[in-house]
Amino acid sequence: MENIAYPQVLAEFRADIFQRLSIIVAISSLITGLALVFIDPLPHHLVFMLQVFSLFVIFMRHLSSQRPNLARYLFASSLYIILSLSMLMLPVNWLPFLVAPLLLVSELLTSRLTILAGALFVGFAALLVHTGYAVYPLQAIVLFTLFGYGVAHGSLRTIWMLLHWYRSMFERSSILLEETRSHRAELVQTLRSLEIAQDGQQRLQTQLVYARQQADEARRLKERFASNISHELRTPLNIILGFTEIMHITPEIYGAVNFPPKLQQDIYQIHRNSRHLLDMIDDVLDLSHIDMTQFSLNFERTNPQTFLQDTVDLVGHLFKDKPVAFNVKIEENLPEIQIDRTRIRQVIINLLNNAQRFTFTGSVTFSVHAEEKEVIFQVIDTGIGIAENQISLIFEEFFQVDYSLSRSTGGAGLGLAITRRFIEAHNGHLHVESQEGVGSTFTFNLPLPAPLPSNSQLSQKTKDDNQETLWLVIDADPHVSKLIARHTRAASIIPVDGVEHLDEAMRRYSPQGIILNMPTDSTISPDLKNLPIPVVVCSLPSTTQMVMKLGVTACLSKPILPQELIQYLEPYQFVKTILVIDDDVGVVQLVQRVLENSYPHLTIQRAYNGQQACEMMETITPDLVLLDLVMPTGSGFEVITTMKNNPQLQNIPIILLTATQYIFSDDESRGELHIHQKFGLKPMEVLKLLNMITQTINNQ
Numbered sequence: 001m002e003n004i005a006y007p008q009v010l011a012e013f014r015a016d017i018f019q020r021l022s023i024i025v026a027i028s029s030l031i032t033g034l035a036l037v038f039i040d041p042l043p044h045h046l047v048f049m050l051q052v053f054s055l056f057v058i059f060m061r062h063l064s065s066q067r068p069n070l071a072r073y074l075f076a077s078s079l080y081i082i083l084s085l086s087m088l089m090l091p092v093n094w095l096p097f098l099v100a101p102l103l104l105v106s107e108l109l110t111s112r113l114t115i116l117a118g119a120l121f122v123g124f125a126a127l128l129v130h131t132g133y134a135v136y137p138l139q140a141i142v143l144f145t146l147f148g149y150g151v152a153h154g155s156l157r158t159i160w161m162l163l164h165w166y167r168s169m170f171e172r173s174s175i176l177l178e179e180t181r182s183h184r185a186e187l188v189q190t191l192r193s194l195e196i197a198q199d200g201q202q203r204l205q206t207q208l209v210y211a212r213q214q215a216d217e218a219r220r221l222k223e224r225f226a227s228n229i230s231h232e233l234r235t236p237l238n239i240i241l242g243f244t245e246i247m248h249i250t251p252e253i254y255g256a257v258n259f260p261p262k263l264q265q266d267i268y269q270i271h272r273n274s275r276h277l278l279d280m281i282d283d284v285l286d287l288s289h290i291d292m293t294q295f296s297l298n299f300e301r302t303n304p305q306t307f308l309q310d311t312v313d314l315v316g317h318l319f320k321d322k323p324v325a326f327n328v329k330i331e332e333n334l335p336e337i338q339i340d341r342t343r344i345r346q347v348i349i350n351l352l353n354n355a356q357r358f359t360f361t362g363s364v365t366f367s368v369h370a371e372e373k374e375v376i377f378q379v380i381d382t383g384i385g386i387a388e389n390q391i392s393l394i395f396e397e398f399f400q401v402d403y404s405l406s407r408s409t410g411g412a413g414l415g416l417a418i419t420r421r422f423i424e425a426h427n428g429h430l431h432v433e434s435q436e437g438v439g440s441t442f443t444f445n446l447p448l449p450a451p452l453p454s455n456s457q458l459s460q461k462t463k464d465d466n467q468e469t470l471w472l473v474i475d476a477d478p479h480v481s482k483l484i485a486r487h488t489r490a491a492s493i494i495p496v497d498g499v500e501h502l503d504e505a506m507r508r509y510s511p512q513g514i515i516l517n518m519p520t521d522s523t524i525s526p527d528l529k530n531l532p533i534p535v536v537v538c539s540l541p542s543t544t545q546m547v548m549k550l551g552v553t554a555c556l557s558k559p560i561l562p563q564e565l566i567q568y569l570e571p572y573q574f575v576k577t578i579l580v581i582d583d584d585v586g587v588v589q590l591v592q593r594v595l596e597n598s599y600p601h602l603t604i605q606r607a608y609n610g611q612q613a614c615e616m617m618e619t620i621t622p623d624l625v626l627l628d629l630v631m632p633t634g635s636g637f638e639v640i641t642t643m644k645n646n647p648q649l650q651n652i653p654i655i656l657l658t659a660t661q662y663i664f665s666d667d668e669s670r671g672e673l674h675i676h677q678k679f680g681l682k683p684m685e686v687l688k689l690l691n692m693i694t695q696t697i698n699n700q
Contacts, residue, residue: 010163011068017108018064018072025079026057046089053082073113076106080117084124091134096125096141100148107152108159114152118145237278238558239586244271245562246593253597273314276345297340297425298485299492301449304334304375308368311345315352324356325363334370338449343422350419351379351442359383362439374428374445381441386434394432395420470509472496475517477542479557484515484540499525519545524674537674543656550640552627552654560587560657562594568655569599575623579605581613581639582628582657591626591657610634614642617649629658 033050056078064071079102087095099121106114125141128134248267251259259267308330319326348366355364362382369376386394395416423430423444434440469491473481481495491512496505505511513534516524520539528535539545543555556568569575580591585608592604605622607613611634613627625643629636636656643649675689 010160013159013163014072014109015064015068018068018075019061021105021109022057022061022064022075025075026054026061029054029057029082046086049082049085049089053078072109076102076109076113077117079105080121084121087125087128087134091128093136096121096136097144099141099145100151103145103148104152104155107149107156114149118149121145234278234558235584235587237274238560239584239590240274241271241278242560242562242590242594244268244274246590246597249562250597253593269314269317272310276314276342297343298482299338299340301336301338302341304337304368305330305332307341307345308348311348312366314345315349315356318353318356319364322356323361324359326356327363327365329365329367329369331369334368334375335448337375337446339426339446340422344426344446347419347422347444348377348379350416354416355379355381355383355440355442359439370448374447377444377446379442380439382439385436385438385440386432387436391432391434395430470494470511471513471515472502472505472509472511473515473517474499474502475542475544477517477544477555480517480540480542480544499528517542517544519548534675534677539673546656550637550656551644552640552656555656555658556626558587558657560590560594562598565591565594566598569595569624572624572653575602577603577605577620577622578624578626579607579613579616579620579622580626581607581610581631581636582626583608583631583633584628587628587657610636610639613639617643617646621648622652625652625654626657627654629656 029050033047033054036047036050057075060071060075060078063074080099083095083098083102099118102121103114103118106117122142122145125136126138129136129138244267246253247259248264248271251257251264312328316326352364352366359381360383364382365378365380367378367380420430423446426446428444428446430442430444432440432442471488471491472494473484474496475481476497478495481493485493493515494505494509494511496502499516502514511533513536514528514531515536515538516528517538517540518524524535524537543557547553547555554568556565578595580588582588582591588606588608592606595602595604605616605620607616609631613625614634625639627636627639636658640654643652643654
């Protein structure tokens with residue numbers, strides 16, 4: 001919109017006023033002239049003048065379209081002329097006072113006519129009075145004319161101010177309109193950019209959905225790989241553990257063979273290190289689901305002397321045949337510590353292994369001592385040391401101080417990174433002091449736990465006591481309680497074999513809650529619902545549930561320990577023939593060795609897949625079956641189905657032998673969770689639980 005100047009606005013205003021006033025005056029003159037017709041005697045001259053004036057006003061209105069200024073001036077002047085002629089034709093005293101509205105009209109329509117017209121009108125009135133033609137209150141007319149002019153002039157000033165305001169507002173509106181147009185153009189551009197961004201976001205979202213699907217598929221593959229690799233790693237270790245235990249504890253099974261003491265020691269070292277390696281393999285599945293910063297730990301109260309001595313024995317052979325002295329300085333009467341033994345053992349082994357790898361002369365010293373609230377561990381070596389600019393990097397994953405040396409000594413650069421994370425997970429701290437060419441000192445601390453109350457004290461403690469929180473886990477499978485303990489750091493877990501032992505455990509431990517593991521289709525007993533403490537019912541896969549689901553007698557998890565196998569077979573003294581079904585020849589041979597040693601009268605039949613086992617049972621009916629579930633040709637599940645469908649085989653006891661952990665398997669089994677409390681849950685408790693549940697689900 002173009003900017004409009006003030007004179008133009010004023011001219012348009014006066015033109016609009018003239019158009020309105022001209023119509024009003026013309027109509028008023030015409031009506032007045034018609035009204036005078038009814039007056040007797042008829043004022044012919046006045047009626048004629050008013051009719052002519054009406055026509056003149058109409059002509060002025062038509063002229064305003066071509067000469068607006070001339071039309072306004074003639075119109076204003078004609079008003080004064082008509083008033084003056086009326087005073088001549090009709091000499092009444094009130095008629096001169098009609099000059100007031102004429103002054104207002106002339107002030108609105110013209111710029112300079114008002115003063116002149118007012119002065120001429122007063123002079124005309126004075127002339128009439130002086131000649132004696134009319135008797136008017138001349139002084140009053142003068143004062144009224146001045147008053148009328150003042151009112152007209154003030155009104156015009158007000159109108160001018162309004163016009164000025166209108167002009168400024170109009171200009172401001174014009175500026176705002178231009179800004180609005182500019183902003184609108186920017187908004188249109190922004191909308192276009194947003195459309196482009198939205199299209200890009202939709203494409204990105206599609207890519208993210210695809211990436212999420214790929215990630216989920218990768219996660220499932222990783223879980224399946226972890227489960228399979230766990231089985232594949234545990235199986236040979238089970239065989240090593242089983243045979244070394246037999247050779248170490250019952251060497252007489254091999255006949256009149258006298259193992260030399262050194263061989264006995266070597267067998268023991270093989271057995272102990274295999275046990276440690278098996279404990280570490282138990283975490284393969286955890287590593288596939290939990291980030292190292294959230295690595296689950298199984299805290300246990302530990303006697304440091306026994307634990308440290310066993311750990312030192314594990315690494316003692318590393319220093320054999322090396323010109324390096326291995327010194328151990330463990331303070332006597334160390335207080336108990338609460339640790340994950342496997343993790344801390346791995347920490348110590350990693351540090352000592354690094355020390356011996358990079359120390360070629362001198363000594364490696366392992367020292368442990370207690371302070372007020374912590375136990376301090378140190379590994380001091382006289383090795384090659386670490387450069388000052390590399391000390392801050394040694395705890396990064398895959399970083400190696402000397403790659404050429406690392407290739408000759410072994411290692412991938414993960415030991416110290418994992419070591420530090422394990423220590424930090426115990427609320428400890430690891431730091432290093434080193435001088436290149438002189439040696440290094442690695443120091444870490446573990447905080448001391450709060451004193452553990454005795455059983456009698458536990459039974460008397462109240463909710464307000466600042467003691468350790470105890471929860472009971474009811475399941476005959478010990479792996480379930482261990483699994484819950486590894487993932488539950490806020491409480492100590494105490495296993496209970498079954499509901500029948502719950503009363504005794506309640507009296508002994510006074511727990512803060514109960515975790516009952518049971519199948520999803522089972523019903524909790526009313527007695528458990530009425531307990532004064534929370535009861536959490538979950539359905540984690542376990543050997544107990546597997547036994548119930550498959551309808552077998554028992555489930556023995558690998559590694560197969562000779563004592564555990566013998567314990568499982570004690571109720572079956574009547575059996576004469578046992579069929580061992582496993583695709584691993586080593587496992588079958590190990591079981592056969594254990595059975596031949598403990599039960600010489602037994603007949604041991606062997607099958608290496610499910611199909612072969614089913615064919616054998618058509619001709620030979622065993623008294624007991626030891627069955628592996630995962631086999632390439634005919635799985636253990638198929639063997640169970642075949643036996644259940646055969647009347648001659650359906651009553652034969654079956655003991656499962658399996659190394660597969662089904663908690664992370666990708667089968668149809670799914671876990672559930674229910675919480676029972678006698679008096680219900682408070683709203684804040686419900687909200688806290690919902691917060692934890694949503695966080696857990698969001699992390700999946």
